[in-house]
Amino acid sequence: MTLCQNTHAHIVIRRSNHDPFPLYHYQCTYIRQYHNMRPYIVVTAIPNFDPTKLPYWDIYEKEGKASKIKVGGTMAGEFTAGLSGGQRKLMLFELICQRVADQSELLIVLDEPFAGVTDDFVPFLTGRLEELRQKHNILLVTNDHVAKLTAMADNIITVSAIDRTTIQLNDRATMVNREKAIHALSVGDEYIYAASSADLKFFFDVEIASNGSLLGIGIFTTFSFSLFIATFWDSQEESQALVLVAGGIIAFFCINPYLLSLVEWRNAMSEEAEALVHASKGVNKTLKTLLTILLVFTISLIQYGVTNACVSGLSEIKFWFAMLFDSSSLTFPLICLGLFTRLPFQAAQILGSLPFLLMIFLSTTFSPGAGIPGIKELRYLWARFYFWCMVPAVQDDMEGCPPSDLNMLYLILAALLGLFIFLFVKTINMFRSNTKKLETALKRRDMVDDEFVELQVELYGAKALKRLKHQMTSVHGSTSSAGGDTEEP
Numbered sequence: 001m002t003l004c005q006n007t008h009a010h011i012v013i014r015r016s017n018h019d020p021f022p023l024y025h026y027q028c029t030y031i032r033q034y035h036n037m038r039p040y041i042v043v044t045a046i047p048n049f050d051p052t053k054l055p056y057w058d059i060y061e062k063e064g065k066a067s068k069i070k071v072g073g074t075m076a077g078e079f080t081a082g083l084s085g086g087q088r089k090l091m092l093f094e095l096i097c098q099r100v101a102d103q104s105e106l107l108i109v110l111d112e113p114f115a116g117v118t119d120d121f122v123p124f125l126t127g128r129l130e131e132l133r134q135k136h137n138i139l140l141v142t143n144d145h146v147a148k149l150t151a152m153a154d155n156i157i158t159v160s161a162i163d164r165t166t167i168q169l170n171d172r173a174t175m176v177n178r179e180k181a182i183h184a185l186s187v188g189d190e191y192i193y194a195a196s197s198a199d200l201k202f203f204f205d206v207e208i209a210s211n212g213s214l215l216g217i218g219i220f221t222t223f224s225f226s227l228f229i230a231t232f233w234d235s236q237e238e239s240q241a242l243v244l245v246a247g248g249i250i251a252f253f254c255i256n257p258y259l260l261s262l263v264e265w266r267n268a269m270s271e272e273a274e275a276l277v278h279a280s281k282g283v284n285k286t287l288k289t290l291l292t293i294l295l296v297f298t299i300s301l302i303q304y305g306v307t308n309a310c311v312s313g314l315s316e317i318k319f320w321f322a323m324l325f326d327s328s329s330l331t332f333p334l335i336c337l338g339l340f341t342r343l344p345f346q347a348a349q350i351l352g353s354l355p356f357l358l359m360i361f362l363s364t365t366f367s368p369g370a371g372i373p374g375i376k377e378l379r380y381l382w383a384r385f386y387f388w389c390m391v392p393a394v395q396d397d398m399e400g401c402p403p404s405d406l407n408m409l410y411l412i413l414a415a416l417l418g419l420f421i422f423l424f425v426k427t428i429n430m431f432r433s434n435t436k437k438l439e440t441a442l443k444r445r446d447m448v449d450d451e452f453v454e455l456q457v458e459l460y461g462a463k464a465l466k467r468l469k470h471q472m473t474s475v476h477g478s479t480s481s482a483g484g485d486t487e488e489p
Contacts, residue, residue: 027190029100031275033112035092036268038206039073039080043091045205046277047198054094055124056087075268076261086116090124092275097128099276100191104135105468107188114144126152137188137460155459157181169455176455180447184455189468195279202278203287213258214295221254221299225306232310240393243311248384251303251327252356255295259331259352262288262338263345285339296331300324313392318408322387325415329383330356332415336422355418359384364398386411 043051044067051057051066060066071091072082083091093113100106113125122145130152132138142149150156158168159178166175208214228250232243265288273281304320334352337343343351363382364370371379379385380400386408388394389401402410456465 027188028107028109028186029096029191029274029276030109031092031096031111031113032271033115034085035089035275036075036271037071037073037088037092037275037277038265038268038272039071039075039078039082040211041071041206042067042210043069043071043083045202045210046095047196047202049095049098051091051094053098054087054090055121056090076264086118086121089113089115089117090121093125093128096276097132099193100132100136103189103191105189105464106136106191107139107186108132108136109139109141111141112144113140114142122148139185170458176451180452181455183444183447184452184459187456187460187465187468191276193276193279195283199279199283200287203284207288207291213261217254217258217295220257221302224250224254225302229306229309235311237311237313238393240311240313240391241388243307244314244387244391247303247307248323248326251299251323252330254299255292255327255331256334258292258295259334259338260345260349262292262335263343263348266339289335289339292331292335293328296327297324300327303327318390321408322383322390322411325412326383326387329415329418330359333418333422336419340422340426358382364388380410381414381417383411383415386414 043049052061057066060069070080070082071088072080072084073088074080093110096108100108113129114122117125126145126148129138129140129149133152133154140149140153155170157170160166160168165178167178167181169176169181228246232239232246235243266285269284269288270281272278273284278284300320300323304323307319307323308315333355334348337348337352341348359382362371362375362378363384364376364379370376385398386402389398389407390411395401401407
């Protein structure tokens with residue numbers, strides 16, 4: 001992955017003025033040694049992919065299972081039966097072959113494509129490799145079937161396990177700087193993916209129609225709020241606070257398992273985008289965010305309904321808005337950290353759950369007006385405080401509540417505080433990232449010397465370099481890169 005991340009590789013997104021669907025440009029296609037996909041994806045649902053060309057697919061057709069076979073594997077601790085690891089690798093390989101069939105001069109990086117694949121399928125892989133190398137620039141990293149692949153290769157790069165700063169290129173007498181060699185290898189036109197309605201249908205089929213987690217949330221929510229009704233039925237009006245606390249906790253834990261799965265969902269979906277399974281990580285993250293917010297919205301409606309079934313005095317619509325934004329203040333951080341960062345699972349879980357923990361201590365939820373002076377003023381940062389200022393049973397005991405006509409505005413702003421902080425930090429990181437990219441670009445520019453040009457000519461040939469539409473080498477007289485909005489792979 002170093003090649004794709006540390007050189008020219010990025011995704012440029014441009015929207016045509018005449019086409020309702022955008023074109024996605026990929027400068028590097030990369031398949032990891034153990035490439036992840038969402039295990040519950042039905043293979044036949046992948047847009048613009050013909051699985052019948054897979055060497056093992058006829059078995060599923062004879063058994064009548066072809067339309068039900070899933071990618072398979074484990075995600076968020078849940079195992080899904082489906083393809084084996086070797087079969088998934090063959091499927092991804094065939095997917096790449098089909099995706100790039102109508103284009104040429106692309107950079108395709110394959111890390112250990114034979115790992116986990118039985119010898120029976122090696123001829124299939126080598127045959128596809130032979131087809132790919134006729135039209136594209138293939139970088140193959142492997143320790144398996146070296147003799148056979150060496151015979152196919154135009155260039156051989158040997159990397160030592162001891163000294164990784166230099167590499168041996170073909171039969172050169174001298175070693176080559178590793179970073180300069182990687183930079184020289186990074187040559188290829190952009191892969192263009194034309195998004196279509198099939199990608200939207202793919203998201204619906206995978207994340208809604210055939211996703212068992214939504215059914216699980218529905219069952220757990222129904223069970224939990226049924227117990228809530230049985231426990232708090234016919235509560236007295238003075239017990240409004242207790243009923244609301246219980247309902248809020250239940251609502252949070254109904255959606256929490258789904259929120260915690262977002263990190264692994266993000267990782268798997270991102271690797272799918274690298275393998276060209278679908279058009280864009282950004283579009284999928286946006287759709288997943290909307291789906292998650294819809295779940296929060298639905299659960300808050302259920303909470304509002306069962307709360308009013310158990311206790312009177314909270315039927316005004318403003319109380320539903322309060323429940324919705326109170327719940328949002330606790331769930332938005334998990335959505336943002338889970339989908340729009342690179343944080344690992346544990347870090348995203350801890351940081352994303354902090355608002356819920358701090359809300360318990362700092363919002364005066366369990367003891368209105370209490371707390372050490374200075375610390376207790378932090379209650380103004382929490383939506384729960386303003387919610388409490390609305391509840392008839394406890395509002396007279398609250399200290400420092402704003403005027404009633406401004407209370408809802410403060411509640412909404414407090415609920416979105418975590419989102420505002422996240423966007424601020426993302427903006428700072430974006431500027432830092434751009435600065436780092438500029439420094440990297442300047443460093444790469446300094447690498448473009450006579451040796452660099454010689455390396456590229458030896459690897460690709462001068463004529464092949466000049467055929468490239470995407471100019472980024474000294475052979476073309478410049479080191480330009482594609483413009484437009486970028487999205488990291």
